[in-house]
Amino acid sequence: MSFQNEQKKVGLYGGTFDPIHTVHLIVAEQARDALNLDEIWFLPAHIPPHKRSRRITADIHRVEMIRLAIADNPRFLLNTVELERDSGQPSYTYDTVRLLKVRHPEVDFYFIIGGDMANYLPKWHRIDELVQMVQFVALARPGYTMENKYMQRVIETEMPQLDVSSTMIREKASAGRSIRYLVPDAVRMYIEEKRLYEA
Numbered sequence: 204m205s206f207q208n209e210q211k212k213v214g215l216y217g218g219t220f221d222p223i224h225t226v227h228l229i230v231a232e233q234a235r236d237a238l239n240l241d242e243i244w245f246l247p248a249h250i251p252p253h254k255r256s257r258r259i260t261a262d263i264h265r266v267e268m269i270r271l272a273i274a275d276n277p278r279f280l281l282n283t284v285e286l287e288r289d290s291g292q293p294s295y296t297y298d299t300v301r302l303l304k305v306r307h308p309e310v311d312f313y314f315i316i317g318g319d320m321a322n323y324l325p326k327w328h329r330i331d332e333l334v335q336m337v338q339f340v341a342l343a344r345p346g347y348t349m350e351n352k353y354m355q356r357v358i359e360t361e362m363p364q365l366d367v368s369s370t371m372i373r374e375k376a377s378a379g380r381s382i383r384y385l386v387p388d389a390v391r392m393y394i395e396e397k398r399l400y401e402a
């Protein structure tokens with residue numbers, strides 16, 4: 204908890220969230236707790252920089268699923284800044300962080316990533332500048348080691364490693380298999396109602 208006159212501490216949690224799943228929520232909460240963050244802002248990517256080869260579910264559905272997933276947690280907020288920026292360019296984190304720092308000078312930002320993304324950091328757009336602008340926080344992910352020259356500037360946080368992914372959920376939903384408990388119940392009902400991942 205921040206005190207008066209102190210900067211607010213906010214964890215930015217960017218992702219494709221297609222769909223948001225239970226481990227996303229666990230990652231966000233573990234990072235919030237470990238770093239004593241005041242809030243987590245979920246940042247759905249409009250055009251995820253490393254996922255341009257596959258079809259992404261429409262923004263409107265991914266946003267609604269985030270809303271449903273975080274509705275019961277006052278410290279979890281949705282931020283749609285990357286959806287407003289429709290230049291046709293990938294949603295680079297450098298651009299997002301730069302904009303948010305201008306809009307919210309009262310906030311100290313942290314950027315939360317899973318271990319797979321930590322591996323990709325050297326390939327991120329303007330990464331040398333980005334690591335000077337924001338504190339990265341990485342949470343281990345099964346099957347990935349976090350080793351690159353940027354890791355010296357990254358806080359590594361422990362959490363139970365849970366091998367759940369949006370890919371797994373899309374595949375299960377498409378095969379008519381159960382996704383109960385892999386996503387919050389309201390998200391499961393939304394996926395079923397809108398038939399989002401049916402084959």
Ligand SMILES: Nc1ncnc2c1ncn2[C@@H]1O[C@H](COP(=O)(O)OP(=O)(O)OP(=O)(O)O)[C@@H](O)[C@H]1O
Pocket residue numbers: 217218219220221226227230315316317318319320342343344345365366367368369370371
């Ligand atoms: N099981 C997990 N453990 C730790 N971090 C995770 C896990 N799943 C996702 N993340 C992290 O959450 C962020 C957003 O991930 P994203 O929305 O791409 O989900 P995903 O499950 O990786 O999706 P997909 O399977 O479609 O690639 C990324 O930083 C990613 O590393």
Ligand SMILES: O=C(O)c1ccc[n+]([C@@H]2O[C@H](COP(=O)([O-])O)[C@@H](O)[C@H]2O)c1
Pocket residue numbers: 216217218219220246248251252253254294295296297320323326327328
């Ligand atoms: O800015 C980049 O070059 C960059 C490259 C890969 C991923 N990211 C961000 O990392 C977050 C997780 O990405 P993803 O593809 O796992 O959903 C999301 O906010 C992406 O915009 C950012």
